[in-house]
Amino acid sequence: MLSFEDVVAARDRVMGVARHTPLEYSYAFSEMTDAEVHLKLENFQRTGAFKIRGAMNRIETLSDEAKEAGVVTASAGNHAQGVALAATRAGVDSKIVMPDHAPVSKVKATERYGGEVVLHGADYSEAQSEAHRIEHDEGRTYVHAFDDEMVMAGQGTIGLEIVEDCPELDTVIIPIGGGGLISGIATAVKAHDDVRVIGVQAEGASSAAESLRRGAIYERDSVDTIADGIATRRVGDLTFEVLKERVDEVVTVDDESIAIALTYLLEREKALAEGAGAISLAALLSGAIEYTEGEVIVPAICGGNIDLNVLTTVVMRGLVATGRYLRFRTILKDQPGALVDLGTIIADHQANITAFHHDRTSRDVAMNDARVELEVETRGPDHVDDLLSALREAGYEVEIVNGYQMSV
Numbered sequence: 001m002l003s004f005e006d007v008v009a010a011r012d013r014v015m016g017v018a019r020h021t022p023l024e025y026s027y028a029f030s031e032m033t034d035a036e037v038h039l040k041l042e043n044f045q046r047t048g049a050f051k052i053r054g055a056m057n058r059i060e061t062l063s064d065e066a067k068e069a070g071v072v073t074a075s076a077g078n079h080a081q082g083v084a085l086a087a088t089r090a091g092v093d094s095k096i097v098m099p100d101h102a103p104v105s106k107v108k109a110t111e112r113y114g115g116e117v118v119l120h121g122a123d124y125s126e127a128q129s130e131a132h133r134i135e136h137d138e139g140r141t142y143v144h145a146f147d148d149e150m151v152m153a154g155q156g157t158i159g160l161e162i163v164e165d166c167p168e169l170d171t172v173i174i175p176i177g178g179g180g181l182i183s184g185i186a187t188a189v190k191a192h193d194d195v196r197v198i199g200v201q202a203e204g205a206s207s208a209a210e211s212l213r214r215g216a217i218y219e220r221d222s223v224d225t226i227a228d229g230i231a232t233r234r235v236g237d238l239t240f241e242v243l244k245e246r247v248d249e250v251v252t253v254d255d256e257s258i259a260i261a262l263t264y265l266l267e268r269e270k271a272l273a274e275g276a277g278a279i280s281l282a283a284l285l286s287g288a289i290e291y292t293e294g295e296v297i298v299p300a301i302c303g304g305n306i307d308l309n310v311l312t313t314v315v316m317r318g319l320v321a322t323g324r325y326l327r328f329r330t331i332l333k334d335q336p337g338a339l340v341d342l343g344t345i346i347a348d349h350q351a352n353i354t355a356f357h358h359d360r361t362s363r364d365v366a367m368n369d370a371r372v373e374l375e376v377e378t379r380g381p382d383h384v385d386d387l388l389s390a391l392r393e394a395g396y397e398v399e400i401v402n403g404y405q406m407s408v
Helices: 004-014 025-032 051-059 063-070 078-090 104-112 124-138 149-165 182-190 206-213 235-244 255-267 274-286 308-321 338-348 381-392
Strands: 023-025 036-039 071-074 095-099 116-119 169-177 196-204 249-253 296-299 324-332 352-359 369-377 399-403
Touching: 004 051, 004 149, 004 182, 023 235, 025 124, 025 274, 036 149, 036 235, 051 078, 051 149, 071 078, 078 095, 078 104, 095 104, 095 124, 104 116, 124 169, 149 182, 149 235, 149 296, 169 182, 169 274, 182 196, 182 235, 196 206, 196 235, 196 274, 206 235, 206 249, 249 274, 255 274, 255 308, 274 296, 308 324, 324 381, 338 352, 338 369, 338 381
Parallel strands: 036 296, 071 095, 095 116, 169 196, 169 296, 196 249
Antiparallel strands: 023 036, 324 369, 324 399, 352 369
């Protein structure tokens, strides 16, 4: 099994390319949780994610013959960039298989780092099958995204940095896709007494959580989550053994919780994360894990490579879930002053109308009525509750189209 010494040995190979990323105390999240929260900002890493560490360690340990033949891998995006950059730095030819619907930003970045991109398959597992075909046909070395001890050791250098920068550490929260990141970090931090390691997965890609519950590796038929960087059907054979030995607990969170965490990271810490990068904070903010007041907790923000189109959608979902955006419909009398009356209530409650649609032609609306749909900026759940209560008390029948649901 992967050893602490393997992680220590990886550090010299990795740090020639990878950065020692910041560990920042978060006043905002500490206040929100009553814990002492420090963020490991691996989204500031070269290539925008931690994957460069494992890729570099693996490629640096290849034989001369293997380097000459080149490498191949499969990836949803971040491992692709890590392998491409590490291979280019080592003078090794790389071929990267990515799913057909991999984010365009990650495909372009991989190409810029010197990798040849091959798009194949609906998800990581299908891309991996194609990569293994190329491995066999072209004699390349397959650089696994997670189920490789040298890859795990490289990722584990994050754990060395966390312990050095936060010696009072109580708990680390680590995202799990295939398990390479948490295997490496757990191996590094468990060398120190009483550090708790918690893994977190998206509910739509919860292979590790289910595998641990069953005591055997469980492979999902499909995955469905906004956290595309950890959207794998199963954990690795090697990583599963480390999970059983060194991880204290694995929890799951839904996509809404991930969107909220991503939005808060942007707003409170000015830090951009992808879904897989924000999920460790989501586990903390959503109440998925138990902890004591004042506990020193480090969520690993493992990547920031989010496609801008996806970012727009995710942030909007975060605003909806936190009561910052509301879209609703109601019926007005089709007469002068009706719209002013509605707008006055909204203005009196300090909400801001950002869009408005008026429809007097719908067949399911009375001849002397009109349906209106409004998009409104609000300040939080209490503000939404107050506004909706006022509208209903004034006689409006309100249908929420997209927004925080009234709590009472």
